[in-house]
Amino acid sequence: MDYSQFLMMPQEIGLLVVFLLVFLYDTFMPSKTLKGLPLFATIVFGIFTIFSFFPVQDGMAFGDMFESNKATWAMKNILNIGMFIVLLQSIKWANSDFVAIRRGEFYELMLLTLFGMYLMISGRHFLVFVIGLETASLPLATLVAFEKKYYESHEAAAKYVLTAVFSSAIMLLGLSFVYGITGTLYFSEIASSVQGDNSLLLIVALAFLISGVGYKLSLVPFHLWTADVYQGAPTMVTSYLSVISKGSAAFAFFVIMVQVFGAAYAQIWEWMLYAIIVITITVGNLFAIRQRNLKRFLAFSSISQAGYIMLGVVAANAVGMASMMYYILVYIFSNLAAFGVIAVIERKTGKVTTDDYNGLFKTNPWLAFVMMLAMFSLGGIPPFAGFFSKFFIFLGAAQTHNVAIYVLVFIALVNTIVSLYYYLLVVKAMFIRQDECAIPAFKSHWTEKAGLIICTLGIILIGLVSCIYTSLSDITTSLTSMFSMI
Amino acid sequence: MEIFSNMLIYFVIIPVLTLAGLALTKNKGIDAIRAVAVTGATALVALAIYLVVVFLHARAAGDTSDMILQTSVTWYEPLNIKLALGVDGVSVVMILLSAFIVFAGVFASWKMDPLPKQFFLWFFLLSTGVFGFFISVDLFTMFMFYEVALIPMYLLIGVWGSGNKTYSAMKLTLMLMGGSAFLMLGLIGIYFHSAPEGQPLTMNILEIAKNDAIPHQWQYYLFPLTFVGFGVLGAMFPFHTWSPDGHASAPTAVSMLHAGVLMKLGGYGCFRIAIFLMPFAAQQLGWIFLTLTGISIVYGAFSACVQTDLKYINAYSSVSHCGMVLFAILMFNKTAMTGAVLQMLSHGLMTALFFALIGMIYGRTHTRDIREMGGLMHIMPYLGVGYVIAGFASLGLPGLSGFVAEMTIFVGSFEHQDMFRRVLTIAATTSIVITAVYILRVVGKLLYGAVQDEHHRTLTDADATERISTATLILAVAIIGCFPNFFIDIIRDSFTPVVKALTSVM
């Protein structure tokens, strides 16, 4: 066996090293120093994040089961950034009572799930993909149940794990059909061997597969777990769920659709996705309108955002891919900003509903400001990053020149108005509504501040500074082999 | 960075610097805040006037290019999105107008309370968007600045407004954003047909117009999308209902800026994007929107006749006047379009004046219901005379801007050969009578007659800052009214390209 192929996966290895360091610290350091574990983990991961920006060499490894190229590299880096912000923000929370004793597990599991996502992104064989998927989702179940004292946390975990296993079962069934038809689970081989024939069985398999990944992306109608889990889980885990795992799943979804079914089945799955996107965005928005609990509210908003991300998949071209990764990046910053604010306030006061936020601007102007930026960015208001990502993903989708996609884009645009409505509701609560018993002014921990500042900078700069999108699109346009089949 | 060698960019940079300056000021330091705001506004006015000079020089020097001061720097290279700047006569006068109104607006919101700092922050963010929109000739940047200009409205009305402010703010924002949703789809469609097969797609308006590659059947979809998208902001019937509520709830300076400048973005966009880029569909579908705008002219005027809230009256008269702008733009000949721009100027200034005065009166009487006021001329003659002058400008008294604009529009529209347009023009002319009716009704009820409410007798007349802001606007209105040719000479030739494009598809 050729060990040099491990060089293909420096990021995975780096991540494992970080995991091991944290694990060792957790295990062997004296218990009074454990208070420093969160900071330690964050710093180590931060270092890793920086190092993982070193370019990797392209190529396949492990019998073509594992691919590493610029796109995967970029995607992993995007996830790293998000992960780093999450860790940064979770330091204070991890040291709080009830959590402190298990803070080690928290970080280890987080890192493990991230490792699973790496596999999802880089896997070019369904076995690797499934393993990655499960590695990413099972630890999350335990993380969701992390708030030992709170019943909601466990209810959420139960719902999550049951539905997750169910969905993976469905997906595995679909995979088994794929295997039965093609006799292989390699992406490339499937693609070459399903040329032409569109048997009903394969369509069923496709539908099940989409449902399986759609579950992680929480696309309607596979989304129903989202709100409850987001609400019940610790806010840190919620933010992690909402951005990181969603982003990785979206990327993997893109790869599977384009590489595996891109050739003969583009028509079929694109139509499937049209339907799914329309109902996803619409239903997500409709639910979000009525939510008062901010975590639940962001859950539904993230559902409709997933719909927008899917537009990139529908595009199935270089621009679409670049726009999708860009969208995910922006989405990470915006959503983490929002969740960061929510987490801070929840940690301080335990309040999470919109009405609690009345008059927040009077008492905590900066928190309100960041929250507003996040809302505007999510709503796609210039000059914040969200506007650019939305515009580009629409551009990417509209590249494929049929009228249907214009209709799709139009529905999406109409939905942006609805989404703007409920994002503005939050702004209204913070800025316009007045309340005597508003949340009192308080100082947040410097780590939280740091996290929020990073997010704010991201929201403001990513759009105006064009180099990020440019480099992403350079990367995707270089992947000629990928889109050759479309 | 050759972009900074172009003076246009400073129309964006100055407001941004002002934003920064405001951000540095203390929440309590009202004087510092005012100082920064006034400095920014004054700088803008100076720059705008300088721009006019530069423009006239360029034209005098025989620069006959469609746009002067053109610069184009790549922004998003993969999508061929550029930060393309350039101005022609129309944008120049629009910039001048905006600068003036921002200036007057700062003074009109002198005593803004609470949170003056935040107010001015949003105020200047809005003006950033406005100026950016007028200086850019790239679809993407135009659209971006357009939305930058729209969104601050929400908080400006929601936080500092009065009455049913949250409802109005939300309604205004959502309806305008709905319009921009149409618009965005249209822009995307234009982008993908911006160049013939094989050539790189572009967002630069001038290049798109040069390529003229948008297929006719696509224009049938894209023209209505873009026109309605901008028409919503232009208060085109039946998409105008945000205007009464929004204006009624907005604070003075915001109403000024919104009616004075923001609504102009609509007309400007209609002409610059919808008609200029899709002349064929414009010719084919023009009659539909012509009818709609014709309706809004008369409709708005009639609705204004029975309103009792001063701001509602003005909002509806804005519907009527802005309808006239779109109406004239759809006449497709130079004179009418020139009239449209004059009408934008005139309406911008006089509506701003109206709202400023209404704000000052409201600040004293704490009511906007004309039934509860009367004989204010006895008490606050300065404001009263100002209001009368604004009213005369609005009903088209010679020597004030309204007359010039409307006459140019009527003459230009009537010059049109086909009967339909001429009949519509006749119908539109009736608005001058209806306008007189509601203006005189307000003046009669509000200023003349006996003093209704004895408490009003103690009220004071305008103070220094108020006099500055109103005098600026009155002067501008009078200048346009007395020396229209100066502006017309700036404007007229800017329509050569669009008219050529329109006639070429006849």
Next chain:
Amino acid sequence: MPLSSTIYVLAIPFFMFLFLGLVGVKMPRKITGVIGVLGMAVTTVWAYAIAFTYFFGNGEGQMLDGVRQQIVTTDWTWLSFYADKLVVRLGVLLDPISAMMLIVISTVSFMVHLYSLGYMSDHDGNPEKGFQRYYADLALFTFSMLGLVVSTNIFQMFIFFEMVGVSSYLLIGFYYGQQPANHASKKAFIVTRLADLFFLIGILILSFYTETFDFKEIMGANGHDVCNAFTSAQGLTFMGCSVTGWALTFIFIGGAGKSAMYPLHIWLPDAMEGPTPVSALIHAATMVVAGVFLVARMFPLYVLEQGAMDIICVVGAFTAFYAAAVACTQSDIKRALAFSTISQIAFMMTSLAVSSAKGELIGGHEAGLGYMASMFHLFTHAMFKALLFLCAGAIIHAVHSNENSKMHGLHKYMPITSIAFLIGCLAIAGIPPFAGFFSKDEILVACYEKGIGWGLWMSMVAGMTAFYMFRIYYLIFFWKKHEVHGEHKPKDQPWTMTVPLIVLALISCVAGFVPFGKLVTWDGVQLETHLNLPVACASVGIALIGIGLATVMYWKENPLPDKLATMFKGLWTASYKRFYMDELYQFITHKIIFQGISKPIAWFDRTIIDGFFNLLGNVTNSASFGIRKMQSGNVQGYVSYYIIGAVLLAAITGIVILFV
């Protein structure tokens, strides 16, 4: 005085307006008044100098082989709709009628300025507020009116039509504190504005075909060669009539609004709410004849459009009669004078209209007779009607009331005023040698030339004129003894007010002997006027009958008028109520325009259109509420949706793929 300096005649009042309006309000009232009067005096002198230079001077190109030329002294491009054609110029055009109008306007205006020093000094005892504003507005009006008469093109005319409209609005509403004045000013402006709308439409149509606004370009010098564009456009028809006919008719409506022709006359009686000097200046002498002036200015075009001429003729003749009939019963002396004004202006209109009677039009001198007569009457009427109004003002100032029931028998208290008023009455009644006789006689001659019927009709109206004028005169000055309230006796007013009366009275006596035919003709060619004896005698006779009737009825207090009033009750009340025209307008404006159109539209806007957009929001909300059951919180429910969704996805796609 070079004609090129005519512009200053306009400039002085304009700068007076700016000065008085901006600075004057800060100065003491006396000083502003004096400044105003002096400024106006200068203007008057200048205007006279210009007029005399024009008529009697023999400068460069004033007379070409016996034809008095039009002279354009100033021409400034103000607004160019197109780079080349349709350019609006502001300029000064001197020709017989504009020169004549310069005299009229400046004279009356100066008289009124002087008169107002006394009249406006106090308002029911206490000093008048806004005295300065009053003089500023007067100056503005004078400027606008002068600008109107010297217009070089129809658009400039329209501009100044608006200007005089506004200044009249300001002056009628001078006592803006009082509702009646407030309403009257509004009414005046809106009615005239409505007429101006038609004027505008007419301009649009005309300029569309002639591609110019300029009088000289349309009608040629002295209207000798009307441009081909017009004559060719006469061929085109719209709805049966020639487009030019439409245009000229619309333009006439514009003039009719200002000149208070039936049915657009209703604003004029109400306009009497303004200060009486204002009524004398604007609503008797100058502005109200703007319509006549407009038609006269475009006379060469009208003579080519017989249809339009007939309309004017009918409207004029009817208005003359209608107004006279109403004037016979009015009790408010200013209203009565107002209706007599309407009637007299109608005389002028009619005589303009009849003056294209004869077959040979262009160059035919008979064609010009009515025109000359009309202008002549305009001139004389301006003088004696101003006189009458100023007298009325003096009386009102003395007794503080407009109602003649409050007056009676003032002759022995205010002899000067009484004499002046009598002269005015004789003049308007057309008794030689007073001014009215000559002008009215020419008018009647022209009418008889048009047709015997027209002649008789107008003669009858002339008789009625004599009757109602003397009715007013008697009711004011005689009828019965004046009951004095308290120690306050009515008496003749201070010199500032009596001097103008005397001056105007003198003018009214002599003005008739001005050789008008030599000076003012429509084509500049001198016109030989000869006293048509039978007509003259007839008209004088009728006038005398009217006066006699009035004497019988109103000289001394007697029950006869009441008897007659009760005998023809319906007729009398109808006439007293001006034949219910105001009520009709009330109905149209309030019931139809406001209640019938505006209210429904406003309702529609709020309910339907706005409701629709609100509905969108509500629908979204209710939909969001409707689907919330989906999120039941039960995992099994979730999973059911999941599996159903997956299967449906597969099934639908499969069906689509396989069977479509």
Next chain:
Amino acid sequence: MDLTLLMYIVPSLIMFGCGVYGFITRKNMIAMLISLELMLNSVDINFVVFNRYLFPAQHEGMFFTLFAIAIAAAETAVAIAIIINVYRLAKNVDINQITKMKF
């Protein structure tokens, strides 16, 4: 008689259906977990059978099955743990009872 492919596939699909049905109908979470096991196992059977009958050359399906079994085990473990926690706090494992968060 020799067994054909369908003789394995059909029962396994039936098994899967039973699993789905059980998961949707049973109230006890443990029972639901068992139904999940049914589903997963039927998938395993599919893989093995496909491999054995259609592509006997290589053993991809077999290996996949092995991993799938391992994953299933892990899932069960985690699920059980969580269910126990739920039981601690809610004092029952009836799926209809743990619907605190909804709408």
